[in-house]
Amino acid sequence: MPELPEVETVRRTLNELVAGKRIERVTVTLPRIIQRPAEPEAFAAALAGHTIQSVERKGKFLRILLDGLVLVSHLRMEGRYGVFAQDEPVELHTHVRFRFDDGTELRYKDVRQFGTMHLFAPGDDLTNPPLNKLGIEPLDESFTLQAFKGQVAHRTTKVKPLLLNQAYIVGLGNIYVDEALFTAGIHPEREAVTLKSPEWIRLYDAIRATLGRAVEAGGSSIKSYVNGQGEMGMFQHQLLIYGRNDAPCTRCGTMIVKTVVGGRGTHTCPVCQPHPVKRGKAAKVVKGPKAAKTKAKPNAK
Incomplete structure (x- = not known):
C-alpha cells in the first residue's frame, strides 16, 4: 500500500x-x-x-x-x-x-x-468520513514533539501498532514504521508507556527524518508503486531494515529477523533493538503439552 x-x-x-x-x-x-x-x-x-x-x-x-x-x-x-x-x-x-x-x-x-x-x-x-477522524500529520508544523507524545506516550499498546493507527498519526505505514523504530533503536513490541524521554526524542526525530528522505527519493517502489508519470520511487535502495530479513544489520552485523507484530510483518535487529522481555522478567515459553510431573527417585546407594 x-x-x-x-x-x-x-x-x-x-x-x-x-x-x-x-x-x-x-x-x-x-x-x-x-x-x-x-x-x-x-x-x-x-x-x-x-x-x-x-x-x-x-x-x-x-x-x-x-x-x-x-x-x-x-x-x-x-x-x-x-x-x-x-x-x-x-x-x-x-x-x-x-x-x-x-x-x-x-x-x-x-x-x-x-x-x-x-x-x-x-x-x-x-468534517466527514473518511478524513474527519484522522490524527496529526507527521510532516506538518503541528507535529511537534509535545503533540506526538500527547497522542501516544501514555498508552499501554505496543509502539508499532500505535504508530500504524491512523487515528493518532496519519500516513505512517509498515515500511516507514520499521525504518523509524530501527533508527531510534526501539523494539516494536515495547509498550509506548515504557519509553523514556530520550527515546521519544529519538523516535520523533527518526520519523521526521525517515519520511523526509523518502519524499526526496520519490517514495519506495517495493511492489507496483509508480508516480503519476509512471516513474518508480528510489527510497527502497536506502532502506536500512525493511525487507532485509536474514541479512546483516548495517550497524552491528547481527542478522535481521522478521516476526509479526500487530498482524504486520516486522523487521528488527536483536542487538540494536533489544526485545522488551530482556529488560525485566523473561516471558514463559511453552514448547508443547505440559508434561506430567514425576517424583524423582533417590539415588541408589
Whole structure:
C-alpha cells in the first residue's frame, strides 16, 4: 500500500500535470470505487465542467481541489493515477477516467479494486468520513514533539501498532514504521508507556527524518508503486531494515529477523533493538503439552 511518501510524490506529480485543467466528462466503469455520492452517474455529472485548482494530501488520502468541489481519493493497495492523451489505448483495470477539454485525460487504474473516491463541497471533506477522524500529520508544523507524545506516550499498546493507527498519526505505514523504530533503536513490541524521554526524542526525530528522505527519493517502489508519470520511487535502495530479513544489520552485523507484530510483518535487529522481555522478567515459553510431573527417585546407594 502506498504510504505517506508515495502519496506525497503522487500529489506533487499530479499537481504539475492536472492543475488548471477543465473536466469535460467523467467515465466510471467500476461503480464501487465511488463512495460518495452513492450513484456513479451523479458523481460524473457533478464533476463535469469543473476545473482542477490544486492537489493536496491528508495522510494517505489525496484531496483534489476543484472550483466548488473536493474529490477525496485513497489509492489503497495498488491504485495509481496517470495522465494520457485521449486517443491512447486504455489499459486493463482502468476504472475512472477524467476527460479534459485539452485532449488529455486523467485515468485511475486499480488492479486490486480497493481504491475509493468521495466527492464533497469545500470544507465538508474535513468534517466527514473518511478524513474527519484522522490524527496529526507527521510532516506538518503541528507535529511537534509535545503533540506526538500527547497522542501516544501514555498508552499501554505496543509502539508499532500505535504508530500504524491512523487515528493518532496519519500516513505512517509498515515500511516507514520499521525504518523509524530501527533508527531510534526501539523494539516494536515495547509498550509506548515504557519509553523514556530520550527515546521519544529519538523516535520523533527518526520519523521526521525517515519520511523526509523518502519524499526526496520519490517514495519506495517495493511492489507496483509508480508516480503519476509512471516513474518508480528510489527510497527502497536506502532502506536500512525493511525487507532485509536474514541479512546483516548495517550497524552491528547481527542478522535481521522478521516476526509479526500487530498482524504486520516486522523487521528488527536483536542487538540494536533489544526485545522488551530482556529488560525485566523473561516471558514463559511453552514448547508443547505440559508434561506430567514425576517424583524423582533417590539415588541408589
